[in-house]
Amino acid sequence: MxxxxxxxxxxxxxxxxxxxxxxxxxxxxxxxxxxxxxxxxxxxxxxxxxxxxxxxxxxxxGPDTWVPRELDKATVPIYRVEPPDILTIDVMLQVPHSTYGLNVGDRVLLSVVGTFPDEPIAGEYVVQPGGVIDLGFGYGQVEVGGQTVLHAKSLINAHLLNQLRNPRVSLSLLDASGTQPISGEHLVGPDGTITLGQYGSLLVAGMTLDEMRHAIADHLSPFFVRPMVSVNVYAFNSKAFYIITQGGGLGDSLVRLPYTGNETVMDALSQINGLSYVSSSRIWIARPNRESKTSQILPIDWEGISQRAEVETNYQLLPGDRLYIAHNRLVALDGAIAKLVAPIERIFGFTLLGTSTASRLSGDVLGNNSGSGFIAPSLRN
Structure with a gap:
């Protein structure tokens, strides 16, 4: 269909x-x-x-345009990231290029064949402060800071030739301490960019997930060898719809709910626990349009979708929709009368209180209440 x-x-x-x-x-x-x-x-x-x-x-x-409903939903277009969405980014391969210079704290795997039997060189070594690798008491230290793995291998081999006859050196990088982890949650900023730490920022607003995955991989290519990137949306914050509840003359309430692509009118009303005391069954959706004064109004039969399970007006909501719940006219009338009468009641209340207080404090009241206490009027004669 x-x-x-x-x-x-x-x-x-x-x-x-x-x-x-x-x-x-x-x-x-x-x-x-x-x-x-x-x-x-x-x-x-x-x-x-x-x-x-x-x-x-x-x-x-025209007015007969098909509108998605509960049992006849439409698939929304491919999601495009906008501020302030929260993304989950995972980088599976963060392998530095061969031109990477060794830094303090890097761990390397070093193995040398042809060493002294009682003092082998094999295992993990850490580049120590000063950019040196300590080969042991009998061999001393070699400065490799800032050198590539290949050049550091040559330096170690040249250093060992002073003590060994024919050393054969094997060196590989195990862990680069200067590599900052990227995996985690990233917020799309107001300018539409995400921050990748020491690797800079990248503009992602308006991109799909696939476009963003390739863009991040290209952005990290100068730092890593063929990085593999995975991107997901952790929080859909940029797309939303609104529920406006008319308050019967006491102010309207507005609720902003995130849009996930599957909400209907019933789903939206369930998130605010249904209709309130001041609400009526007059409900409609105001759907905005790019052109001015051409918004679409979709009336909703609340009794039909709630009591008779009719789906004709249980529309599927779209981003930017305004679900408007009108107030009960009797409640609104009662509120309007209360607003009009309340000031008059206050004036009459103050007047009555002032008159009562003045009558209590005037005449014989002060004289009769002084001294031995109150004397009833029937006993004064």
């Missing part, structure tokens, strides 16, 4: 494009219902002015 609708829309757009290219005298072929064109059936042929502008455009973008 979705493919049929897409084919129908493509046919409409192709016809529209033909008219743009061919002018007002061109002909367009479009499936128009029998009721729309008297005397015609099935396929109708007419001019652009008669068919496209009055019929085909209506079926392409």
């Amino acid at each position: 979705n493919q049929l609708r897409q084919s129908y829309r493509q046919l409409c757009l192709i016809g529209l494009a033909m008219c743009w290219l061919g002018g007002s005298g061109c002909a367009v072929l479009a499936p128009i219902p029998l009721s729309e064109i008297p005397g015609q059936g099935g396929m109708a042929i007419g001019s652009c002015d008669q068919v496209l502008t009055s019929q085909v455009a209506q079926y392409c973008d």
Whole structure:
């Protein structure tokens, strides 16, 4: 069914494009219902002015446009990263190039054949402060800081030739201390870039995951040999929809929810625990459009989708949708009356309190309450 609708829309757009290219005298072929064109059936042929502008455009973008619903959902376009999404980046291969210079803290695997029997040279060695490798008490130290592995091997071999007859040296890099880990979570900044530590920043806004994976690998290529990169979205923060609940004259509430691509009206309302006391069953979706004053309004039958499991108005939400819940008119009227009457009640309350206080403090009240206490009026005579 979705493919049929897409084919129908493509046919409409192709016809529209033909008219743009061919002018007002061109002909367009479009499936128009029998009721729309008297005397015609099935396929109708007419001019652009008669068919496209009055019929085909209506079926392409008119009120009868197909809208994804609960049991007839659409697949959203390929996700493109935007601020402030959070990405999970894994770099499986961080192997330095052969031109990498050894630094303090690097671990190397060194093996030498032809050493003294009681003092072999084999195992892991760490480049110590000063850029030297300590070969042991009998051999001394060799300065290799800043040298490549191949050059460091030559330096060690030349150093051992002073004590050994024919040493054969094998040297390889096990761990580069100057390599900063990249794997982890990365936030897309306001400028659309991610920070890769000492390897700089990379602009990724607007890229798909595959595009970003290749871009990061190319960015790291000067530092590593054929790096393998994996990228996933940890938090979809850039795409969202909104739920606006009218507050019955006491202020509207606004909730922003992240968009994951599968939410319907029921899913959205479940995240705010349904309708509140002040809400009514008048609910609709306001879907924005790039063109001004052309937003799409989709009314929702709340009783139908909740009580009768009808799916016609349980629409699939899209990024930027506004799900608006109108207030109950009686509750709104009660709130409006309360706003109007509350100041008057306060004035009357203050007036009544002031009058009562003045009457208590005036006349014989002060005299009768002084001395031995209160005397009832019936006993004063």
